[in-house]
Each structure stands twice: as structure tokens, then as C-alpha cells.
Amino acid sequence: MAVIGLTLLAGCSQLDGMATRFRVERMLFEAQRTETRLRIGKAAPDSATLLRIYFEYRKPRLNFRAPYFAGSGAGAEKIRRDITRQIGLAELAASRTALQAHRPDLAIESARWVVTVAGTDTVLAREGYVAMVFTLRALRAFDEAIITMRTMLERFPPAEPRSPDQEDPILNIPDAIIELRGETADSSMVGQDRAYAVAYYRRLLAAHPSPFLESQVRARLSRTLLEAGDANAAFAEVSTLRALVQRTPGLRSLEPEILYTEGRIRGMQKDFKSALSIYDGIAKTHPASPFAARALLDAAVIAERVGKPGDAIARYRAILDRPNPDPAIASVASYRMAMVMDQIGRWEDAKQVLEGIPTQYPRSRAGVEAPFAIVEHYNRARQPDAAKAALAKAIDTYRVLIRQDTVSAYATVYRWNTLRAQAALGRAKDALSTVDQMAENDRGAPITSEALFQGAQIALGIGDKVKSDVYLQRIVMEYPRSPRAAGIRKYLSEHAGNSRRP
């Protein structure tokens, strides 16, 4: 009887589906175990190891194909969605691993596949899009990355938060787009992206969201308006937000953010006294808020502007002395503090701070600029030998930073600065080698066309006309939208065979 019962039950499609799902989950688990085993003892596994892990994660997709099992009904469809999610998660892990193995071509295929099969599973689709963005960034396809992020904004409305502290990461995408433009030094587009962000936030507000979501959107909107320089519109948003906070008891925690935004608006309106008073108030009344550090930073900048370097340094120091300081703020505070110290004649202190920034905050604009700030000091002080030594040290620093982070947009800037330092030191061969690296690794980045142009000039300087022309041709072919492209095209057609500087 039991055997007959089991046989009948086994024929049920739902049990078949549950068993299939179990097999998929087991395959994913095995892949995770393999990854753990292969990664043990290896801080940075080699590409061959990473590709082994990649192929382990590919197995579920290769072994299970929709519809996975026979049968229909709501239960069977739910199990199918579960299976698709498991396979999708495995494929996303494959994408991540391929990216680490410097195979963005494999990574993008996996990420795109996930987006295609996700269907109504918004969690999986979102993860797929995020993987696509990361991979496109690694491929230097920044425009497509931004288009993908915008698609995410269109497709996935932000989830209603249960508390003011919970925020759907989708709301951060407009800022991520602006940040990406900033990283790629394509600042001309930042204004457009801000306008897009403002329109997006306003569209969300027009749909009358819940008070928690409304507060999050308004806070971001006011910040973006402020960054766009529209102080009046920002002030209007802050006023609306303040009214919302006053009538919603659950939003009291937004008080520091509102105060901070008001302080920034006062600062933009050159009412420094009021701005400083508001900022100091935030640091005193809400010391644990993340806005306390921002307030201190802005207050320090104002102190610099009104000619109080001592006050500025004290505030920068207060930021750095906070427990677990936010690297984005602390890096800026360190850099600016060093600059102020240099201005008031405390160069040794400033130098010490500047030398520590790249190791403390490698993925920051301050980390990129700090080595050159030391060079600039020696140039201003007319100490050419010290400047040369600083340039050599800068090259070493960037080399370490590149080794730590080979795929981020910062790696491109590190290589660009390395090229600048090598060119300044007259190390033509090293400089051309860096140009070649950028041409390969940072293809598509606007700064790479500039590196190729510098490379062409350096090559011509050492009499290598062929190499110089190759660089120029690459600019014309690979960077047709570069501001230099038209002039180079004209130069190449007019001066083919000559050795004049472009």
C-alpha cells in the first residue's frame, strides 16, 4: 500500500518540480562549496581558478532548461519561478566571478541572460541589471551603463520603506549616474544627469507616495537641486520636507538632514554666519548622525573661505577623530586639511597627511590627487629635485593602488596620473608603456583619448613617428566624439609622412 501510495505521489507534477528544484539548489550549493574551497588561502585567486569557479556556477543553466518539468497549475508555476531564481543567482555568481577573472565579455553575457529570463521576478531582474551595470563599467561602456541604470529607474519603482532608516537602493541610482559621470571625467554631462534625477524624483512625488518614501525622495531632490545650484528650489523642497516631518512623528530622525540642507542653502546664499551656526548645531545636537560629519566638513570649508584656517583645521580634525569616519567625507577632509596646513606654513604636517591619503582612502578623488599635491608644493617652492623625487614616489603609489584595484574607474585615473608623472620625469618609454596599458585596459574612457594624444606627442618627441601616428589613428577610430578627433583627422590627412607635432 505504502509503495503504491508513494508511486502515485511521485507521479504528481508538484513533487517532480520540488525534486527538480532540489537538484538545482544542490548544484548551486556545490558551486558555492567549490568556490569556497578554491578561494581558501588565496587573497586574489588567479584567472584560471576564477574561471573554474565561473564554470561551476554555469552548470545549473547548462543542465536545466525551462520549463524544467512537466505539469501546470499555480503550484507548478511557483516552483518554476523558484528554479529560475536559483539558476539566475548561479548565473549572477558566474558573472561576478568572470568579472574578477577580467573576462567582462563572459560576465555581460551572463548578466544579460539573467535580465532576459527574470520575467516577473523583480528581485532577480534587479540583481541582473545591477550585474550588468558593474560589468558595463568594467567594459568602459559608461554610456550603456547609464542607460541600463535609467532603465532600472523606469522599470522598478522604489519599494515603500517600513521605517525612515530603510531605503530602497533604487533611489540611489540617480546619484550613482552622476557619480559615474564624475569618475569618468565626463563632467559636461553631469548637469543633464542632475536634471534627469530631479525629473525622476518629481515624477515619484507626483504619484503621492507614503510619508516615509516621500521624505526620502524629497531629501534626495533637495540635495540634487542644491548640487545643481538651484538654492531657491532646494529651499522650497526643504520647507515642504520640514512640514512633512512635523506632521509625521515617525520622521523625527530626519531632523539632522533637514538642518544640514538648510545650512547648505545658507552657505550658497553667502550667509556664512547662519550656515556655520546651523552646522555647529548639527554636530553638537546630533553627533551620531551621518550628517554631523558632512556638517563639520561644510563648516570647515566655510571657515577656510572666511579666513579662519585654525577653525577649519580643528573641524577637519574633528571629522577624522570620529569613530568609523565615512571614507567619502574623511578623504576630502584629510586633503583639504593638508592644503590649509600648507597654506599656513605647516608643510611637514601637510606632507604627512597627504602621504597617508592614498593608502587610507584609495578609492577617492583625494587619493588620486594627493601624490600630485606634494609635487605641486615642491614646484611652487622651486625645489625641482624634491619635485622629481615626489613624482617618482607618486608613480610607486599609483602602481600599488592599481594592483589593489584593477577594474574600477579609479584605476583609469591612477594610470593617467602615472603617465603624467612619467612624462614630467622624462621617462618616455615608461610613459608610452602606460599609454599602451590605458589603450587596452581603459578603452572607451574619455581620458584614454587624452592619454593617446599625450602618447603621440611623447612618441614624436623621441622620433617614433610610426607609433605617434598609430596613437592618433586610434583616437580618430576609437574616440570619434573626442574634441581633438576633428583636428587630428585633418592633421593626419595633411601631414602623412612628415614629423611635425600635431
Add this chain to the structure above:
Amino acid sequence: MGDLRNARASIHEAWRDFRWVEYRPFAWVLVPELLFLFFALKLQTPWGMAGAGLVLRTLGEAGVHYPTAFLALSSAFSRLDSVIFAILGSFLIPLALARIQAPMLEKPATGPDTVRRARRAYKVTLLAYVINVAVLIGVELLLEAGPRRWFTGLLGGFKADLVTWLLGVIVAFTVAVVFLYVPIRAVEDGKTFGDALGGGILEALKSFVPTLLIMLAFSWPALLVLALVQVEPALLVTRFRPELIALLLAVTAIMNTFVNYFIYSAASRLHWLREGRPS
């Protein structure tokens, strides 16, 4: 002291006089248990899912997913074990006891008389077992609500889990001791339902320490294996293989049949010694 000496003698005698025919009813209990664990190891097939998945699903959706099914397996196995012992064990344990007592009564170990005595003991054994399980569930809920939280607060992590588990085992043993003599008395001729239940509980309370000694003497090897599965199942899943839990549970189940046999065999002898009859 005398009772403790008798308990030691009963332990030695039960160990020395192991008889396959007396043990066999406990082995029959093992059949559905091992079948369930076999199905649990085959959850990747529809029939495996039908055989074990349905029981595992009573613990929630995680029970039919990999590898969480193996984390839930110990609890699911306990539930199944309770049902099997209630339905089958209420007959098979008295049957084994009747066979253990048969040589003392100078009767054959197998035959219609032992079956008759086992059948007569079914109801009271089932009732005692149901009360035992109900008390255990209640105590387990109390442990979760109180001591586990205190231990977690005081000791944290693994130590808290281990101490809570040990406390749970001690409580389970204590409760089991209270009902241990019910089937032993129930298979005896001339014992009524009330004599078996009330008298059994009373006898257990009177000889609580020696009976607990018998239980601990035979149980500790199986407990060591069970501790691995019940205290840190996540460790087995992540460090080794999830399937190892099913294999260890099978080992524990096999060991437990012997443990149960020896406990009942030794307790029967102690009971007879207390009653002044030769064991």
C-alpha cells in the same frame, strides 16, 4: 545504595544476556525510520520527495530545499520517531519486554502468550508515551522561552546551544524515567490499567536515581553522535556535507534501538529485583 548496586548488576546482566529474539521488536521500529532517512537522502527524486518531503514540509518550506532540508531533518526525524514509537512502539516495546521477561517466568520467548501480553499493554503504553511526549513538548517550549535566552545572553553562541541541549537531554531523561516502568508493569499478568500507569510512575519515582543511572550508562554513546547532529547541524552542512546529517541520524537510530533494548532489559531486571523475584 542497595538500589544502585542492583542497578549496576542489572546493567551488567542486560549487557551479558543480549538475545536477538528479545531485541528484534526494536529492530522492526528501525525499518520505517531508516526508510524515511533513505528517502531524505533521495529528495532529488520525485519518490524521495514523496517519501520524506511531505514529513519535512511540516517544518516549513525550508524543509524541502537544499541544504536546509538537512538542517530540518533532525526535527522531522524526531517527529516521525514520536509517531512511529506511539503507533508501533506501544506494541513492539511491550512485546520485547514480554520476551525479556519470558525466561524469568520460564516461558518461551516467542509464542501467543507474549503477543497476548504485549497487546494487553498497548493502550497503557500508548497513553504513557503520549503523556511523555506532551510533557517533553511543554518543557521544550519552556526551555526556548527561558533558559535558552538566558544561556545565550550569558554564554552566547555555541556554548549556549550546548548547555541548552544538555539541559534538554537531562529533562528528557528525567521525563522518560518517570514513564519507563509503565510498559514493564503492563506486560505482567494480573496488572490492571491503573496498576500499570500509576504503579509504574510511582515505582519510577521511588527508584529514580538507579533508573537514571541505567539510562545514562547505555545512552551516552548515542548521545555523542546525536549531539553532533542537534547542536551544530549548520557546521556539518557548511564544513562537511549536508547529507552527513542523514547518515549520522541513521547511525543514531540504529544505536538507539540497542540502547532502548538494553535500558528496558536492565530496568526489567531492576524491577524484578525490587519485587524480590530472581532476575
